[in-house]
Amino acid sequence: MVHSEALGASQFRDALFSDDCHWEKLSLKNRLDQDIELQIQCHLFKGRFHLLIRSANPVESRKLQKSAEHIARQLVDLIKVAPDNLSFVLVQENDPQSCWRWAFRWVGNSPLHSSTTELTDAAQQRLFSQVIQRGAQFPLIMRVGDVA
Structure with missing residues (x-):
């Protein structure tokens, strides 16, 4: 999906929650060593x-x-990228649908503190709509090998 301009707020959410988006399934461990099933999209943009x-x-x-x-x-x-070259967006499909920027304070490769900010600002939504539209999406599993 490529458009000449950034998506509006409702189109931004529609793009994220669309069944057409390719989400990879990934299983990681939480802090209690329990499996957490996630769906991931990895984009490279600028x-x-x-x-x-x-x-x-x-x-x-x-x-x-x-x-x-x-x-x-x-x-x-x-x-296998430096933490300062990576951003995280949590996409929640609960009612209401929402998107959150997940930020960390890193010391080396260790996150010490996290914070979340809802992506309600139009400028942030424009940035992430460009990431979705114009960023190179690549399969995470192919990049890191078989992790499941």
């Missing part, structure tokens, strides 16, 4: 990696949020 992450259901979403640092570390290790 030299920066962007991970769009959604959970399979509300229970998985809660596990994901409680283990933010642990999950982020595993994803950085899988993708």
Whole structure:
């Protein structure tokens, strides 16, 4: 899907929640060593990696949020990029649908603190709509090998 201009707010959400989007399934461990089933899209846009992450259901979403640092570390290790060259967006399909930017304070390759900010700002939505539209999406599994 390529358009000449950035998506509006409703189109941004529609693109993220569309069945046409290719989401890869990935299983990681939470801080209690329990499996968390995730769906991931990895995009490269203007030299920066962007991970769009959604959970399979509300229970998985809660596990994901409680283990933010642990999950982020595993994803950085899988993708093999510097943490400062990677952004995370949590896509929640619960009612209401929402998107959250997941940010971390990193010391080396270790996340010490996480924060989430809802993507309600038009400028942020334009940026991530460009990531979705124009960024090179590539299969995470092909990049990191068989991780399942």
